[in-house]
Amino acid sequence: MTTPDPTSPPEPVFPSAPAPPDGVVPAGSVPLDYQRFRDEPLELYRELRREHGPVVPILLDGKIPVWMVLGYREVVRVTTDPNRFARDSRRWHSWHLVPPDWELTTFVGYRPTMLFSEGADHRRRSEAICDGLASVDQFELRAQCERVADQLIDTFAGSGRADLVAEYASQIPLRVVTRLYGLDDAESAALQDDSFHLTGSEAPVALQKMQTRMEALIKRVRENPDQVSVAAHLVSHPAGLTDDEIINDLLGSIYAVQQPTSDLIGNALRLMLTDERFAITLSGGRRSVGQALNEVLWEDTPVPFWIGRWAAEDTMLGGQRIRKGDCLMLGLAAANADPDVRPDFHSGAGGNQAHMAFSHGKHGCPPAAREIAEVIATAAIEVLLDRLPDVTLSVPPDDLDWRVTLMMRGTAALPVQFTPAHLH
Template identity: 50%
Template sequence: PSILYTVGERHRERAAMISDALEAVDPHLLRGHAERFADELVDRLCAKGEADLVGDYAMLLPVRVLARLYGFPDEQGPALVTALNDMIDGRERALAGQTHLGTSMARLLADRKAAPADDVASRMLADESGFTEEEVAQDLMVMMAAGHQPTADWIGNSLRLMLTDDRFAASLFGGRNSVAEAMNEVLWEDTPTQNVAGRWAARDTQLGGRRIRAGDLVLLGLQGANSDPQVRTDGSALTGGNNAHFSFGHGEHRCPFPAQEVAEVIARTGIEVVLDRLPDIDLAVPAGSLTRRPSPWLRGLTELPVRFTPTTALGGTSA
């Protein structure tokens, strides 16, 4: 099983393995990969004057960057994007996507076992806790999925607010908040990971004034925690540098801190590249017509149609 289904000391060891492998990522290299892939995606659409910033951009960027960090060659990136999005979509292609991702991870680990490199997969294989290749592969798949979809939704939700909320847009484009600060507000108001499923009570206990019996299934409402009236007594937005939200969880099973930093760099870079390359983007449909994916767990848009003045690709030719 993956790290999602471990507890106690074994969980702490696997979390440490993941954290150590991600913490060693060079932040300048990470930013460079994110900028390069973001520019490539914008190059594909910039001459058209219109795009879907979810399907054409946000849903493609995080997995390309993560695949590069984990050790995959760039040419395998597009197939990994398709496989992971098919798996997340949960329809007829989901099993094929999962199979492709699993096979790709196993092949990557075999390659890195024979020839280690400066990447996440090699560092996880070199961990001294004695995890099997299968365990490392399972954790890499979890890391890929958990790092891709919420980050894609973070990009999409942030861009939606910029295009539909005048106060947010004025705050961002007026220079009073940086993109990073605006993104932090999104984590409070429109967090990508709304709920987390599946913790079973090991014993009878009291939680928040409620009696929880051994064996009860507990669903963790991260957005509900962010909106707790005991935390936000006046109902106002928590802006600026306040990052005391629960969007990445809390405690031993939270998203590891280095993973949070990787996601933040990818999302921030993705947003900044769009703002730089397409400065006059505008929503192409009424704001009220935007729809969310039907999921109780993740909050993201099905699409974000925009229009903008056509521009030339960075390579100097029309995309």
């Protein structure tokens, strides 16, 4: 494979792999009901599982065939067998059915990042990024989270009103993570602004700006090797990563952390503000933030589906014949809702952490990244409740909407009111 020019963002690769002789659409495929997926996903999963089993042939946008893996055990099998269920999307035989403006293009079009690598290359790059993330000092991380949270709360504390999604949850993860990578506050703010334009006609320019900022960071790190940051750790890692590999993997991790962690914060705040189990009691206590986060990771996971895996050979899964080149979507939320594993939180099962919210296996979210996401979310919520202890919704709970796509599910807005507070 030709090494991409590091001076410009790599374009996604859309191969024209030949389709199987007998076509690409499995018999019995059903169009995905997007309205039900948005409004009643658990009912939809139950119905699909009842009619088709744990692996369902689905048509996205009416014509793009994928297998939706709904069963918990089946998701585990797919994610723990990378030789049979591979990650490189260039294996897909259905590229000819994908329109150029498809909403999942960002997640499916091959790019030279760790996310699409396989075998020895993936082991080398994932070891480096995992070591880099694991090098983050947990006390420094918590302090950075608290500093960012306090700065954001200061912008609206005196008004007595806020939208905790737009003004708070969506602002925190990228600010924290990019500082850990080695960017200063101004650079972090600029990169965050770029990230808000990664869809639509502005996407190419925004991606180019992000690429340029990361190139400057790596150049600075190589010129000042004594600095302490995730980027510095990657530059000096014995895996011998190239600048292009580091830049692509850092950008890939930024995409992976920003929206899911923002939605984790927003969804957990929504739960705590609408469920009486998390209300403040007469003694001043409430169920823990950790319990709320764990319940959200099970029941309102920010990433309901992940695309995907591509069959490297013909095989069977969940009673279905999977052909070489078939695409599989991991039903992370559906697996969490599998009746064989779903915990009952109302009966005190909140300690069960075997959810699929971070996926699973070698291509799942690395343990260090999970810890960072949970520290960010925990600190964000705890600082907010400490600063604004009487915060309540300013609209009825039924008026809250979800922002739903195939790959993301988050609270669209969280309007709240509270007693105006002093600046920190």
